[in-house]
Amino acid sequence: QASAAHTAFCTRGTYIRYLRARSWNLAKATKMLLETLRWRAEYQPHALHWDNIKQEGARGKLFILEQPDKAGRPVVLMRPSLGHGAPGNAGWRRLTAAIATSGSRLVLGWDECMTWLVDYVGYNSKNSPPIKVSLQVLSILQNHFPERLGCAVSYRPPTLFNILWRAVSPFIDPNTRDKLVFLSAKSPPGA
Template sequence: MEIVSQEAIKQLLGLMDQVEEPLKRTFQNVHQGCLAETLARFLKAREWNVAKTHKMLVDSLNWRVQNEIDNILAKPIVPSELYRAVRDSQLVGVSGYSKEGLPVFAFGVGLSTFDKASVHYYVQSHIQMNEYRDRVILPSASKKYGRPITTCVKVLDMTGLKLSALSQIKLLTIITTIDDLNYPEKTNAYYIVNVPYVFSACWKVVKPLLQERTRKKVQVLSGCGRDELLKIMDYDSLPHFCRREGSGSGSSRHSFGNCYSLDHPFHQQLYNYIKEQSLICEPVGPVKQGSFHVDVPEAAGKGAEIGKTIQSELHKFGNGNRIHDSLDALKIEDN
């Protein structure tokens, strides 16, 4: 497989050498000097088919140019109160690094409400974190550890996941589509913790739909996952919601060391970086308010199928709960 892989990388590199401006410039922002690793990521996403990978990569570069993704880190979400509202409702942050030097991203899937701003702001925020990860965090980690670090670890907290998540599926499908088409294979492993029954029900039907390489990356851990996660990261890098078992596990938006908060060093550094870049790009005049609109392709293939499956399963779960509640009410009346 390794020989085939190297040959595929070599063939794809030959095709990418023919790419002209402005695609060549934006491709440099994508690979950040880790050319072979970047080509391998896209090849994995297309099962090492060089022709399909070349089309995927060129399409992604065109998307970047058409949507000015190279400039998105110079487009702050203003005013700061709006950005704080986005942070309070789109719970994500960096809690530290794994023992191998991979940044640890934490996601509050269950407690994210996505109800404080338009879809465009949440998509803008997500892409900004992707770009900051790829252009700032990963190159810095690579320099620190003396080797290419091009992927991250994600810990997904399902605390508070409810049927109301149904309203978020469209936005989450948009974000997933953007990642699948333009940031493939950036996650080394997914750890899912604090799992309620509603997630377990969905996971049983979604898991078979995932590609084998994705299934292998996903681990559903018991409880808050602390003991398992301590095998791959130090305690200081654990997300706050993984630090201790029980109801006080730190799932709150405001618990100590909360990496979701705008006051956390990661978000302070990110927001300050974006503000500095905006001054460099537009040194005169106030920063324009308004979201950064990005064209998002319609979800297709497995992504759309998974989204529909989750919706269907949540509907079933909801109907089951309503039937259960009705039976309880009849029992009360009978009594």
């Protein structure tokens, strides 16, 4: 079953995304892809379907909008203020299912990217996930879903996020940095 899942996963688009993620360095892209295939064999994200775990997102913390963005990309809406939810792997399962489901909504021949809208209204230290969980999610996104981000909009992020962003943004790849947008309560309409 893993072999069939790997075959379905390893498309021309997958190879291109992994090569782009590693600046067209074949050795680095191959290593990254092999690590993803091992991860996929262990965690089986291909077996996750949004319908199977819909109840985990019933609070409205994470879901896929019915309409795409202006560029035609699927939009994933995340509301971190609704708590970090169930213990264990439930959080990454929701995230993985959202990525897989929105990926299946991509128009054939499109850039295979999606838009993330992260609504931080009401977010605070009481409902934020442990840093270990945040790092695990970041690792999954970076290492196993490369080149899937078309745009990420952070709506009303906490002040600490803005401070951290200013500190780390010079070290982030310019292509990734240009995809991130921060909107505060003071941002003009249509920004």
